[in-house]
Amino acid sequence: MAKVEPTLIPLENIDPVLIEQLLDRAFGEDRHERTAYKIREGMDWLPGLSFAALDDEGYLVGTIQVWPVALTDTQGRAHPMLMVGPVAVVPERQGEGFGQALMLGMMGSMNAEAPLPLVLIGDHDYYGRLFGFSAEHTGGWTLPGPWNPDRLLVQCTNPLILPHEGVLGPWRR
Numbered sequence: 001m002a003k004v005e006p007t008l009i010p011l012e013n014i015d016p017v018l019i020e021q022l023l024d025r026a027f028g029e030d031r032h033e034r035t036a037y038k039i040r041e042g043m044d045w046l047p048g049l050s051f052a053a054l055d056d057e058g059y060l061v062g063t064i065q066v067w068p069v070a071l072t073d074t075q076g077r078a079h080p081m082l083m084v085g086p087v088a089v090v091p092e093r094q095g096e097g098f099g100q101a102l103m104l105g106m107m108g109s110m111n112a113e114a115p116l117p118l119v120l121i122g123d124h125d126y127y128g129r130l131f132g133f134s135a136e137h138t139g140g141w142t143l144p145g146p147w148n149p150d151r152l153l154v155q156c157t158n159p160l161i162l163p164h165e166g167v168l169g170p171w172r173r
Helices: 015-029 037-040 099-106 124-131
Strands: 007-010 050-055 060-072 078-089 120-121 140-143 152-155 165-170
Touching: 007 078, 007 099, 015 060, 015 078, 037 078, 037 165, 050 099, 050 140, 078 165, 099 124, 124 152
Parallel strands: 078 120, 140 165
Antiparallel strands: 007 050, 050 060, 060 078, 060 165, 120 152
């Protein structure tokens, strides 16, 4: 299939019911049981970094949400991060570039003067190759539920600031 140039709009402009329907189609209705949901439990996604992708006919085909989370180190200090995901595209439109456009749009909206590490649970072949995410610095991190350590990925301009050990969860200021 040919790659398309989607229109990205703020996710807050989309009816929440449509967002939930899209996420159910992309990940299944049992998605709320996944570890990623526990990590960001009780938090709201960040409107300035969360987008919807519309196709050339104006149909909602994808979404990306970004959440405030923190890695709490062994001394109890919270290190703020941004959790990316879900990055969702309706099944029949996957592989057309909507997910890539959503990631690039979100990353382009970040404040370059105050970058926070980005963390996600995903496929290294995709997120590593295209966006520089890696599991190299997450080996000592734990999550509130089951996860595959190879899929816990982080992207950070200066990985030396990342704690070697900690628990990833909601960011409580």
